[in-house]
Amino acid sequence: MVNKEIPAWLLAGNHPPLQPGGRKRRPGFAEKTLRDLAHVGGEVLFSEELVGRRGWLQDLEARCKLLSLLWLILVAGLARHPITLITLYLGVILLAGLSRVPLGPFLKRVWLFVPLFTGIMVLPSIFNLIRPGDPLLVLCHLPGPLNLGPWHLPDQLTITRQGVIGAGVLILRVGVAVSLALLVTLTTRWAALLRALRVLRVPRVFVLTLTLTYRYIFLLLKLVEEMFVARQSRQVGRPDRQMNHRFLSGSAGNLLARAYALSEEVYQAMLARGFNGEVRTEGDLQPAGPDYRRAAALFLVGLIILGGDHYLGW
Template identity: 40%
Template sequence: MIPDWMNNVDLQPGHFSAGRHGKKGFIGKTIEGILGFLEEAFLSESYSKRSGLMQSLDPRVKLLSILAVVFAASMISDLKVLVAIYLLTLLITYLSKIGVGFFIKRVWLFIPIFAGIIAIPMIFNVFLPGDPLYTIIHLGAGAHLGPFSLPESIFITKQGTMAAVIFTMRVATCVSAVVLLFLTTPQQILFKSLRTVGVPKIYVLTLQMTYRYIFLLMEQVREMYIAKKARTIKSRGLIDDQKWVG
């Protein structure tokens, strides 16, 4: 369905040049962690060859079950139910002969990056009104930020904190379910199962190309960072690294 060269991308674990004191920078650690996770979770088929629970199921059953879990987690707003589904995911991970510690560490690598951007503002009364949980600063009456009026006090709200926790757990549950599917199902079989459940061929082809180009893009980012480090004489700080990203 896709060109052979796209199925033969050889991404070896990279080595980022360290600073003068042998420490990797902020960007190096981030890129290496994300790319290492992608390689282990989506390129390695060692987990899919193990004799575990998920590996023994028909790929179509796994696909439909995971989609059902993702849909349910997206609709549920009860924290206890979300935690129960997440713990069930970890139990299935254990029964599928996958290290639970490895699984948790790799999944939660993405949670602060993506969920945190949305969840953190939710805890403040500026964005989501609610009952005070912890006061950050008292501004007084008539406070403004440009054309925008501000409340007398900026504080963390109980409702906002609960909403942020629920959102984070929802993301963690959905990501865990999807990663578990990829870990326990060979790539070609997974995409073939999409066709058998009625997904149009053009969409499956698009997903396959996207899947492969994610790694090609990350490899380009890795090479750009290594080239930057090679041209750097003096080690730069965290702020400079963040400026390079943005």
């Protein structure tokens, strides 16, 4: 028997409209913040899951991996021919496949941002106003050539072949470099990666700062999440803009005070346990024979690619 006191919308499994007129309520800043925090947590879990897999790069010692991939980034910076960069990028894709990195998210992380930011910077170079060359596409005709001080304006605005190739080479270079850097971070534990920076003579205080930042940033994110959840659970109705501003300013001050107090407690605890300024982590292993062989293979591949680029010329 159906209870007459239960609303019809609850029996049907549908929710009533959140606003008059049936319009869906737009999420506020608190909902957006919680959603972004959950996204950050998901990204961290995804990275940790990739590091734990058995793969070609995961099995390579962190210092050998860092130096080898930095060498490949240098090769990408020295390469001048598009075919060379495309070949190198195909090698990066092969490395990602051998390391069991999902290609979909990997490609999305790189090519959703590289064309946007790098393309905006190199966009003017495809026009003959910046880089004269053979016209590919005539955009408009000007009344005639003009001289404005040191600048010479031609009688037509065109997209040049040299400009398009130069912009494409730069975008490919950035894409390869970002992909290699992303492979390092996706296949290496953060503590091991920071320890590997000592090979490059990075100052100890810088490595220590990065280590503690990575260790405690998630604790602070958890505190922020708890603050927003507590506010949401006590909130009735939709808050106005002024109330949101007061909450944000108060939360920022509270978080800063708690972070400062936590830093003092952590530092005192480290001193009590004999901290002398050097970062020490568990599992500090030395490179073995397979690590040297894999690093040498990557170095040899880089030399071959540079030789091919010199042979192709420009």
